[in-house]
Amino acid sequence: MAIAMKIASHISKSSWIRRMFEEGERLRQEFGADKIYDFTLGNPDVEPPEAFNRELLRLAQNPVPGMHRYMNNAGYAETRAAVAGKLSRDSGIAVPADNVIMTCGAGGALNVVLKTILNPAEEVIILAPFFVEYKFYIDNHGGVPVEVWTNRDTFQLDIEAIDKAITAKTRAIIICSPNNPTGVIYPAESLERLGALLKRKFEQTGHLIYVISDEPYARIAFEGKQVPNIFPLVESSVIVTSHSKDLALPGERIGFLAANPRMSTAAQFMEGAVFSNRVLGFVNAPALMQRLVAMLQDESVDIAEYQAKRDLLVSELSGLGFSLVKPDGAFYLFPKSPLADDVEFVRLAQKHHILLVPGAGFGAPGFFRIAYCVDKEMIERSLPSWRNLAKESGLSA
């Protein structure tokens, strides 16, 4: 085999979204793009906020000498300071710029953190349903993913289940709020309980377990809801995030990680993470984007647009009999599959020209994911097909 057996096996296990995309391309060619309702990709359909274009233009017209050169592996001091300022305001804790590293997206940040903390065969708890890349990122750095379900009715944290899954080998827990794929936000009280659990474990065993808080959707919360900042609630926490979703810049690969200043190991962690950012080959986050996002820490895309799409889909699909948790953020819905086999349901949906991802792709068979970061008109055009799909899967008469 021309490639490593492990990679070949990963490809075959992880190809849901790609397979759906290819199927979508085929259907688009056969029936025309306006007849296919593609809800598979978490690729925002909105444009970045106007302030982004304004800053881009200003920078192009007033270039800073040396602005395309290498820099400190952690990023520009002024960008790290701007990010730290925003984190300090959000958390109520003074976050020094030294605790921030600019990264190539949240995906880059996750890899930097995992490389920095994992010894071979150490365990990382991930909470089903989860963002599928977590498993591969953990494997990249010799770790072992341990799947723990959230509450199956609410998708909220199940602290008892997490407690039971912790072993002497547990090194970290990855959480994601607002969540991909469910859209739920974890309230401060449950994060506080998680923090208390880990503190108790540390006092009993001297064993530090990191909470890696993956939060690229933190600014996409509806009805003015606040996403609780993790720093005051969990001492041993690291934030990983990006501007892929909140500023609609996924192709620009700009994000950051930040270590909780309350964490006793923060200085050593940061030293390791700067090194990991370098040797993973990222070297530093894209220079131009760092200059821009430094000016945009209080900006975000129009959240009202996402909320309107959520409201439309939640009301229509609930009306058709789909069982779902109404999400408070992000741009995903994760309803129960009306057929016992979610893959079979997704195939049936395809027959009605609706493209979805089965829950199996998120470690959660029996559900399916809708990504509604799509044109609202497409959602409206898809409604008759949803009605037929509901009928054919035994939901509505």
Ligand SMILES: Cc1ncc(COP(=O)(O)O)c(C=O)c1O
């Ligand atoms: C939960 C979650 N984490 C991380 C990422 C990766 O984000 P980025 O594009 O910033 O690497 C995504 C992207 O969809 C995501 O949904």
